[in-house]
Amino acid sequence: MILASNALPDNAGYVAAAYLVFLALLVIYIGIMAYKLGRVERDVVELNRLADEDRAPAVPAPAEEEASHV
Amino acid sequence: MRRAVSALLRKELRLELRTPQVIPAMALFSITTLIVFHFSLQANSVEGALAAGVLTVTLLFSSILGINRLFVADHEEGGFDGFLLAPVDRTAMLVAKALALGAFLVVLELVAVPAFGLMLLDPNLTGAALGQTVVVLLLADIGIAVVGTLVGALAIQTRARDLIVPLIALPLLLPVVIGTAKALAPTFAAAGAEALPVRWLAILGLYDLVFGLLAYAVFDFLLED
Amino acid sequence: MYGSRLRSLSAATVVTLITGFSLAAFVAPMDADQGFMQKIFYLHVPMAIVALCGFVFGGICAVMHLRTDDPKWDLRSYVAIHISVILGVGVLLTGAIWAKASWGHWWVWDEPTLVSFLIIFLLYATYTPLRFSIEDREKQARYASVFAITAGAFVPLNFLAVRAATSLVHPRTFDSAGNLPGAMRTAFLVCFAGMILLYVLLWQYEMAHKNTVAQLRSLKRKLAGDDGLRSRRSAAPELQV
Numbered sequence: 256m257i258l259a260s261n262a263l264p265d266n267a268g269y270v271a272a273a274y275l276v277f278l279a280l281l282v283i284y285i286g287i288m289a290y291k292l293g294r295v296e297r298d299v300v301e302l303n304r305l306a307d308e309d310r311a312p313a314v315p316a317p318a319e320e321e322a323s324h325v
Numbered sequence: 326m327r328r329a330v331s332a333l334l335r336k337e338l339r340l341e342l343r344t345p346q347v348i349p350a351m352a353l354f355s356i357t358t359l360i361v362f363h364f365s366l367q368a369n370s371v372e373g374a375l376a377a378g379v380l381t382v383t384l385l386f387s388s389i390l391g392i393n394r395l396f397v398a399d400h401e402e403g404g405f406d407g408f409l410l411a412p413v414d415r416t417a418m419l420v421a422k423a424l425a426l427g428a429f430l431v432v433l434e435l436v437a438v439p440a441f442g443l444m445l446l447d448p449n450l451t452g453a454a455l456g457q458t459v460v461v462l463l464l465a466d467i468g469i470a471v472v473g474t475l476v477g478a479l480a481i482q483t484r485a486r487d488l489i490v491p492l493i494a495l496p497l498l499l500p501v502v503i504g505t506a507k508a509l510a511p512t513f514a515a516a517g518a519e520a521l522p523v524r525w526l527a528i529l530g531l532y533d534l535v536f537g538l539l540a541y542a543v544f545d546f547l548l549e550d
Numbered sequence: 551m552y553g554s555r556l557r558s559l560s561a562a563t564v565v566t567l568i569t570g571f572s573l574a575a576f577v578a579p580m581d582a583d584q585g586f587m588q589k590i591f592y593l594h595v596p597m598a599i600v601a602l603c604g605f606v607f608g609g610i611c612a613v614m615h616l617r618t619d620d621p622k623w624d625l626r627s628y629v630a631i632h633i634s635v636i637l638g639v640g641v642l643l644t645g646a647i648w649a650k651a652s653w654g655h656w657w658v659w660d661e662p663t664l665v666s667f668l669i670i671f672l673l674y675a676t677y678t679p680l681r682f683s684i685e686d687r688e689k690q691a692r693y694a695s696v697f698a699i700t701a702g703a704f705v706p707l708n709f710l711a712v713r714a715a716t717s718l719v720h721p722r723t724f725d726s727a728g729n730l731p732g733a734m735r736t737a738f739l740v741c742f743a744g745m746i747l748l749y750v751l752l753w754q755y756e757m758a759h760k761n762t763v764a765q766l767r768s769l770k771r772k773l774a775g776d777d778g779l780r781s782r783r784s785a786a787p788e789l790q791v
Contacts, residue, residue: 261668267586269587269590269647269648269650270586270589270590270651271684272647273643273644273647273648273738274571274593274596275641276643276644276647277593277640279642280636280639280640281607282675282704284752288755288756288759291759292759293761294764295759295766296771298766299766302766302769302770302774303771305773305774309773315697326559331565335723340552348769377636385552401707406688414574475700479680479693479697481695482684482693483680483693484684484685485679485683485686489676489679489680489683492676492679493673493680493697496669496670496672496673496675496676496704497700497701499669499702499708499711500710500711500712503709503711503712503714503715507715527600528710528711528714531707531710532707532711535703535707538659539666539699539703543616543696543699543700545690546616546695546696547692547693547696
């Protein structure tokens with residue numbers, strides 16, 4: 256078999272495609288984790304709001320209960 | 326343990342004898358499959374590797390029917406609870422169910438193999454060919470019985486049990502498929518049965534051993550409450 | 551804490567992978583009979599080996615889970631199998647590309663390793679649906695562990711059977727990965743190390759995420775009470791903290 260130096264342009268496409276598949280998988284994975292991170296962020300913001308409410312609630316009545324608990 | 330196994334096994338066989346559901350279904354299915362093969366392959370007779378493949382596939386898909394039904398009665402009618410209360414080794418159920426499934430497979434083959442011999446096989450299924458077929462199918466049956474019991478027990482607690490069983494059992498049984506088909510191919514040679522390839526019998530035996538031990542080790546965990 | 555080592559791990563992974571791929575592209579000599587397309591080997595084979603080891607690692611974690619009943623082991627097993635399945639997709643795709651480049655067909659049955667890998671992949675692809683179809687959390691974990699152990703034991707048996715079944719008419723380069731010439735071997739080993747680091751990195755990443763979510767749930771329960779939690783059915787194990 257002759258050395259494949261003549262075939263370089265043809266096969267380079269396949270090699271590139273293979274490495275691009277690898278890259279695509281990684282980026283898709285990052286994308287999915289980014290979505291999950293968004294959900295975590297949303298939850299943390301919500302919890303922060305809840306914690307603020309606990310410390311200085313809008314309604315006075317629960318505040319007395321909270322004060323006696325804390 | 327032996328008494329527990331024999332008690333359970335007798336229960337299984339008696340249930341099936343009283344209201345035959347599984348075995349007739351498997352047998353009918355196998356014959357229908359042979360007809361499907363005739364039409365889809367457009368062949369009046371098969372021989373050699375093709376014949377081995379047709380028989381292997383027919384038996385494999387028929388056994389899936391049996392695996393699907395193996396634990397259904399226990400699950401629906403509380404047989405598991407009763408068994409768990411008894412002071413016996415839980416692997417007794419594995420052994421009993423595997424033996425029962427194996428027995429069902431043997432009965433299935435008593436119908437399917439002659440049907441195959443009459444309907445599709447080119448060389449005559451007598452003498453050496455028949456004996457060799459029996460040996461190979463026995464080894465295959467052990468593998469299918471063990472893996473089938475394990476997968477059946479795994480799937481019985483899921484909601485999509487009829488879907489899960491084939492999806493898990495078929496890849497796990499592929500070495501059995503490979504071994505059975507490769508071992509039977511020389512047996513169905515047109516010029517007359519050739520010798521059994523020992524390598525494939527060894528692989529089937531190894532598979533049976535490995536999965537037998539594995540099932541024995543993990544089955545307990547499937548029955549805990 | 552799973553997140554503390556992520557930074558150094560990422561740095562190590564990037565450096566190793568880039569070094570490995572650069573070695574493969576610029577330093578390793580051209581393969582005599584396959585030419586440039588042999589370079590896929592430096593990507594495809596490390597991914598395959600790491601994916602298979604990941605499956606076996608998942609099985610080992612499952613054994614630990616059944617022995618200790620600690621749900622953390624179940625989570626480790628789940629993440630291990632999850633990431634191996636993702637790598638498995640990559641293995642099959644790059645394998646198909648390599649097959650097309652070499653033989654002109656997207657799939658060849660002559661390559662026993664690739665065929666075995668497809669069977670393994672199809673088996674492990676049922677892991678998540680199996681988990682999802684069992685609602686009770688403890689049962690889900692236990693049954694998943696039994697599956698992971700069975701499948702893990704199946705991996706070597708499957709390779710043996712398929713290899714015995716295939717007539718090795720076209721021996722491929724990665725079947726003789728042991729006798730690679732110098733520069734090729736170095737490139738391969740560096741890529742292999744990089745892939746291992748990538749697997750560990752992704753594993754830690756997912757474990758850190760799961761741990762964070764578990765802490766969040768606990769916090770939510772403390773602040774908003776039990777009705778603050780929406781418990782959805784899911785295939786992934788949930789840690790209780």
